[in-house]
Amino acid sequence: xxxxxxxxxxxxxxxxxxxxxxxxxxxxxxxxxxxxxxxxxxxxxxxxxxxxxxxxxxxxxxxxxxxxxxxxxxxxxxxxxxxxxxxxxxxxxxxxxxxxxxxxxxxxxxxxxxxxxxxxxxxxxxxxxxxxxxxxxxxxxxxxxxxxxxxxxxxxxxxxxxxxxxxxxxxxxxxxxxxxxxxxxxxxxxxxxxxxxxxxxxxxxxxxxxxxxxxxxxxxxxxxxxxxxxxxxxxxxxxxxxxxxxxxxxxxxxxxxxxxxxxxxxxxxxxxxxxxxxxxxxxxxxxxxxxxxxxxxxxxxxxxxxxxxxxxxxxxxxxxxxxxxxxxxxxxxxxxxxxxxxxxxxxxxxxxxxxxxxxxxxxxxxxxxxxxxxxxxxxxxxxxxxxxxxxxxxxxxxxxxxxxxxxxxxxxxxxxxxxxxxxxxxxxxxxxxxxxxxxx
Numbered sequence: 069x070x071x072x073x074x075x076x077x078x079x080x081x082x083x084x085x086x087x088x089x090x091x092x093x094x095x096x097x098x099x100x101x102x103x104x105x106x107x108x109x110x111x112x113x114x115x116x117x118x119x120x121x122x123x124x125x126x127x128x129x130x131x132x133x134x135x136x137x138x139x140x141x142x143x144x145x146x147x148x149x150x151x152x153x154x155x156x157x158x159x160x161x162x163x164x165x166x167x168x169x170x171x172x173x174x175x176x177x178x179x180x181x182x183x184x185x186x187x188x189x190x191x192x193x194x195x196x197x198x199x200x201x202x203x204x205x206x207x208x209x210x211x212x213x214x215x216x217x218x219x220x221x222x223x224x225x226x227x228x229x230x231x232x233x234x235x236x237x238x239x240x241x242x243x244x245x246x247x248x249x250x251x252x253x254x255x256x257x258x259x260x261x262x263x264x265x266x267x268x269x270x271x272x273x274x275x276x277x278x279x280x281x282x283x284x285x286x287x288x289x290x291x292x293x294x295x296x297x298x299x300x301x302x303x304x305x306x307x308x309x310x311x312x313x314x315x316x317x318x319x320x321x322x323x324x325x326x327x328x329x330x331x332x333x334x335x336x337x338x339x340x341x342x343x344x345x346x347x348x349x350x351x352x353x354x355x356x357x358x359x360x361x362x363x364x365x366x367x368x369x370x371x372x373x374x375x376x377x378x379x380x381x382x383x384x385x386x387x388x389x390x391x392x393x394x395x396x397x398x399x400x401x402x403x404x405x406x407x408x409x410x411x412x413x414x415x416x417x418x419x420x421x422x423x424x425x426x427x428x429x430x431x432x433x434x435x436x437x438x439x440x441x442x443x444x445x446x447x448x449x450x451x452x453x454x455x456x457x458x459x460x461x462x463x464x465x466x467x468x469x470x471x472x473x474x475x476x477x478x479x480x481x482x483x484x485x486x487x488x489x490x491x492x493x494x495x496x497x498x499x500x501x502x503x504x505x506x507x508x
Contacts (some may be wrong), residue, residue, distance in 0.1 A: 111144020118404040121150045121159065122174035122394070126339070127362045131424040138420045139411045145404040154274065155474040156180070160399075164189045169399035172408055175221065176394055177464040177472040178212045184397070185215035191398040193219045194406045200413040204431045212460065213395050220397050222413040225421070226430040226451045227357040227392035229280050229461060230380040233364065235345050237374065238265050238352035246378035250288075253381045254319050260352045267325050269351035271341035272333040272486055275479025279463035279471065280390065281355055282482060286313040287459055289384035299462040301507045305499035311492060316383050318489045327351035330487060339363035346375055355380075357392060358447050362426030371443055391451065392461040393430060422448070470506035477502045 124132055129151065136147045152159035156176055163169045169189065175181060184190045193201075198219050201210050205223065213221030232253070234246065239256075242263035247253040257267035271277040287295045290309040297303045298310070326333045327350045336344065342360050344350045347367035354360060361371055369375040380388050396412050398405040411417040418431040422438035432452050439445040463471030463478055470477035481502060485495040 111142075113404050113407060114144035116144070116402075116404045117146045117148070118171035118400075118402050118408065119148045119150060120172045120174070120408070121152050121156075121170040123152050123154060123156050123176055124174075125151050125153075127366055128359065128426060131362075131421070131426060134424060135412070135417065135421045139408055139417070142411065143404070143407060145407065147404075147408070154276070155472075157183075157468040157472060158474070160184075164399070171398065171400045171402040171405045172396055173399055174224070174394050174396050176392075177466075177468060178221075178393070178395055178460070179464060179466050179471060180468055181213060181221050181395055181397065182215040183468055184399075185218070185220055189399060190215075190220045191401055191405070193222070193398070193409060197222065197406055197410045197413060200410050204413060204415060204418070204433045206432060209393075209430050212393070213397075221395035222409055223393045223430045224396045224412045224418075225394040226428045227359055227461075228428060228447050228451065229357040229390040229392050230284050230388045231357060231360070231377045232353055232355050232380055233342075233345065233360045233375065233377040234353045235349065235351075235369075235374060236376050238263075238349070241265070242352070246376075247381050248378075250285075250316060250319075250381045250383040257320060257325055257353075261324055266327040266351045267353055268320060269327045269336070269341040269344040269354045270321070270333045270486070271336055271338040271354070271356070272330075272483060273335055273337040274341075275474060275483050276463065276472075277338055277341075277356055278482040278486065279478050280357070280392075280461065281317060282313060282478075283390050283459075283462045284380045284388040285316050285383050286310070286462075287388040287390060288380075288382055288386045289313050289316065291384070291386050292459060295459050295462065299459075299465050301466075301503050305503055306496045310496055310499070313383075314485065314489075314492045314495060317485075318492065321486050321489045334483065334487060339366075343367050358428055358444070359426045361444070365425060371441060389450075389458045390461055391458060392464060466503075467506040470502055477506060 120136065122132065133149055136149065139145065140147055150170060157180060160169065160173060201222055209223045210219065212223055213219060238260060242260040244256040244259050247256050260267040289312050294309050323329045327344050328336065341354050342363035345354045346364045346369035364375040396409055398409060415431060415433045418429040418434035419438045421427045422429055422434050423440060425440055428448050428451050430451055436445040436448045439448050473479065478499060481495055481498045
């Protein structure tokens, strides 16, 4: 996969396509997913209501609500959507403790599956849902939704996190080409800066984006085996391999490389960082996953023309391929919860979503032909056919206190590092301290 990945992505980029179609919004004012008028016939879940909670807002939320609308059309169930915000654990914790969790929750970190399973806050998936997963997913994806041998969740949305997006005009103005190595990226950044445009728009206020940056650099420099060890805290964050990765990141978080400088970067969240590249043309690059396409489209950029990307450059011996994903779990024994999870795990549900922008399916039976453009089609294929060197997002595998909580753990420490990149030793010690507490 790694050898063919650059060719796959460049092939996708050769086609000039629009990232975001004008799909109709199907959101009712109350936040309920509305569906087209029923064509008659009995609905198996007519009269059933359920609540789904997920982190998505904006265009991502609207697209997911179209999937929920398709479920409503099929079953008659009435679905209400609630946004958890970026800190899913902070939203769900009080609701679980209060005895009023949503029927279905979408967890952005598989590490939360184990955490909530330990709290007995999850309902094991029914035999029908597990059968759907076995039919449509590889064992690797099934394992990510499991805890202690029990299947609790289904991976419903994947993210390709080893990408660097750029504004083509900014590269043309500076006379640079998409880099293949880290050294070339640093050189290109300086050339772009010299042309008068800050090279990077980092989403410093959204700490998870900084963990994505670290994970790509670490996987490339330290290799898959060390990546696995660090993700399980089997080696400390004070290890020399972490030092090497932070030294590399130090090369690009220079004040004059960041739009708005360091101060402005730390006040910029995702997706605002994308709009600074494609909306206001303030910066040349944003380092994030395939879902940047949605926000680039909102800013009016056309995928393959103004909005392009290249594979995350090789920093070391490994070409990094880091994947993320969202796990749907049941938190109530409600009549509609298992039916919705089965629909989301199905080929049918995946293909409804695949026709919308900004989505990649880990479901191997969802044909790439469903994707709305050639570039997404190619990325979708790489998700399905991922090789042995692919690794899941490290912070999402960690306990939430370390890898998934706003203002805490690795999110905060890496934010502090961007503010003061000269203190690598201090950052490592802080990361190790937070990890030791989280894995205690």
